[in-house]
Amino acid sequence: xxxxxxxxxxxxxxxxxxxxxxxxxxxxxxxxxxxxxxxxxxxxxxxxxxxxxxxxxxxxxxxxxxxxxxxxxxxxxxxxxxxxxxxxxxxxxxxxxxxxxxxxxxxxxxxxxxxxxxxxxxxxxxxxxxxxxxxxxxxxxxxxxxxxxxxxxxxxxxxxxxxxxxxxxxxxxxxxxxxxxxxxxxxxxxxxxxxxxxxxxxxxxxxxxxxxxxxxxxxxxxxxxxxxxxxxxxxxxxxxxxxxxxxxxxxxxxxxxxxxxxxxxxxxxxxxxxxxxxxxxxxxxxxxxxxxxxxxxxxx
Amino acid sequence: xxxxxxxxxxxxxxxxxxxxxxxxxxxxxxxxxxxxxxxxxxxxxxxxxxxxxxxxxxxxxxxxxxxxxxxxxxxxxxxxxxxxxxxxxxxxxxxxxxxxxxxxxxxxxxxxxxxxxxxxxxxxxxxxxxxxxxxxxxxxxxxxxxxxxxxxxxxxxxxxxxxxxxxxxxxxxxxxxxxxxxxxxxx
Numbered sequence: 206x207x208x209x210x211x212x213x214x215x216x217x218x219x220x221x222x223x224x225x226x227x228x229x230x231x232x233x234x235x236x237x238x239x240x241x242x243x244x245x246x247x248x249x250x251x252x253x254x255x256x257x258x259x260x261x262x263x264x265x266x267x268x269x270x271x272x273x274x275x276x277x278x279x280x281x282x283x284x285x286x287x288x289x290x291x292x293x294x295x296x297x298x299x300x301x302x303x304x305x306x307x308x309x310x311x312x313x314x315x316x317x318x319x320x321x322x323x324x325x326x327x328x329x330x331x332x333x334x335x336x337x338x339x340x341x342x343x344x345x346x347x348x349x350x351x352x353x354x355x356x357x358x359x360x361x362x363x364x365x366x367x368x369x370x371x372x373x374x375x376x377x378x379x380x381x382x383x384x385x386x387x388x389x390x391x392x393x394x395x396x397x398x399x400x401x402x403x404x405x406x407x408x409x410x411x412x413x414x415x416x417x418x419x420x421x422x423x424x425x426x427x428x429x430x431x432x433x434x435x436x437x438x439x440x441x442x443x444x445x446x447x448x449x450x451x452x453x454x455x456x457x458x459x460x461x462x463x464x465x466x467x468x469x470x471x472x473x474x475x476x477x478x479x480x481x482x483x484x485x486x487x488x489x490x491x492x493x494x495x496x497x498x499x500x501x502x503x504x505x
Numbered sequence: 506x507x508x509x510x511x512x513x514x515x516x517x518x519x520x521x522x523x524x525x526x527x528x529x530x531x532x533x534x535x536x537x538x539x540x541x542x543x544x545x546x547x548x549x550x551x552x553x554x555x556x557x558x559x560x561x562x563x564x565x566x567x568x569x570x571x572x573x574x575x576x577x578x579x580x581x582x583x584x585x586x587x588x589x590x591x592x593x594x595x596x597x598x599x600x601x602x603x604x605x606x607x608x609x610x611x612x613x614x615x616x617x618x619x620x621x622x623x624x625x626x627x628x629x630x631x632x633x634x635x636x637x638x639x640x641x642x643x644x645x646x647x648x649x650x651x652x653x654x655x656x657x658x659x660x661x662x663x664x665x666x667x668x669x670x671x672x673x674x675x676x677x678x679x680x681x682x683x684x685x686x687x688x689x690x691x692x
């Protein structure tokens with residue numbers, strides 16, 4: 206029990222540090238694309254500490270307080286249910302106690318908590334953003350769930366550990382080569398999941414000032430930042446496990462997650478934002494059609 | 506919707522983390538995206554590759570709840586002052602004010618106007634003034650560097666001054682804003 210607790214704390218802290226560092230790298234790379242010097246690599250840590258130590262003298266109700274906790278819990282929950290390094294007894298955490306279906310549920314736990322908290326804040330822009338977010342979520346959840354279903358049907362298991370072990374024995378065994386269309390669809394849904402351009406209709410600073418967190422300040426915001434960093438890393442590890450053969454060692458984990466993290470950076474700085482209906486139409490049509498090809502192949 | 510409670514007087518009890526806090530605050534200044542007067546146009550170039558304010562950790566935030574700095578960018582009409590007070594009081598402590606241009610210092614070319622204020626510091630506490638009409642982006646960055654230095658030295662305490670002397674500031678604000686309908690404090 207103590208060992209599990211220590212592992213949980215260390216995993217969460219490690220994911221937080223790694224997530225914030227990845228955020229720093231992405232800011233520096235975006236600045237280079239713009240031809241700027243850009244912020245320090247550690248800027249996100251400085252921002253987080255500053256926010257944590259700022260005064261929080263306002264609140265708007267119980268759900269408003271709980272939403273950042275939901276976000277953090279959602280992030281840590283997904284992280285703990287995913288085996289981080291295949292075969293490592295310490296870092297499997299609680300991956301034995303839940304399968305892919307539980308992870309799918311937990312992935313939306315934080316977002317739903319955030320939606321309730323933002324609704325409690327009473328800010329009109331927050332409510333607009335929540336309705337946009339839930340609509341977009343229902344759009345990409347369809348194709349992501351279908352991609353996961355392709356894996357489950359194709360490999361005959363819902364357990365992430367079994368999915369990872371089915372991909373061992375060579376790069377051509379990875380699901381990205383076995384189920385290329387489902388992987389492509391899942392990679393498209395990775396963009397709205399991370400709220401990057403062109404799908405960032407929820408946090409659209411020029412349209413609806415920052416969306417759900419409009420009323421969130423100081424310590425609340427620092428918890429939300431931490432939750433987002435941890436959740437980001439959890440999603441990276443999940444995608445590596447599902448489609449890119451899992452990670453057998455620290456080095457392969459870091460390389461694979463870093464490369465996967467870089468992928469939205471090639472898309473987001475050069476695309477403008479979709480309108481809500483464009484985003485939903487795209488997500489319902491393109492990734493769903495892609496995943497349908499693999500689904501038919503698996504069923505037939 | 507309003508909470509009418511007057512804020513408590515600031516208590517200085519953060520000695521253990523103070524150095525680290527001040528360092529973090531100085532290197533992560535988030536600005537409320539809010540412009541008054543003609544100086545707002547001088548803030549746009551700060552985003553660009555030529556001036557790049559992000560290298561100092563300075564970023565724009567679209568809501569006062571999440572920001573640290575309010576920039577009064579030029580002349581301030583009485584009507585806008587009312588909005589500035591609301592925005593300033595919604596920012597969470599510690600918060601700083603950077604005032605740009607001659608207009609905020611002594612009224613500038615609008616010194617005898619019937620509807621602009623002359624000395625900004627009488628209405629809200631200013632931490633750093635940047636003079637000029639209008640100050641170029643280089644001067645604004647220089648003002649930011651001075652503000653960062655003051656924060657690191659623990660001398661940017663306008664927000665404490667505001668809370669300690671709230672009656673003084675309210676008196677001045679009420680004198681100039683005729684249709685006063687603000688609550689005791691804008692939480």
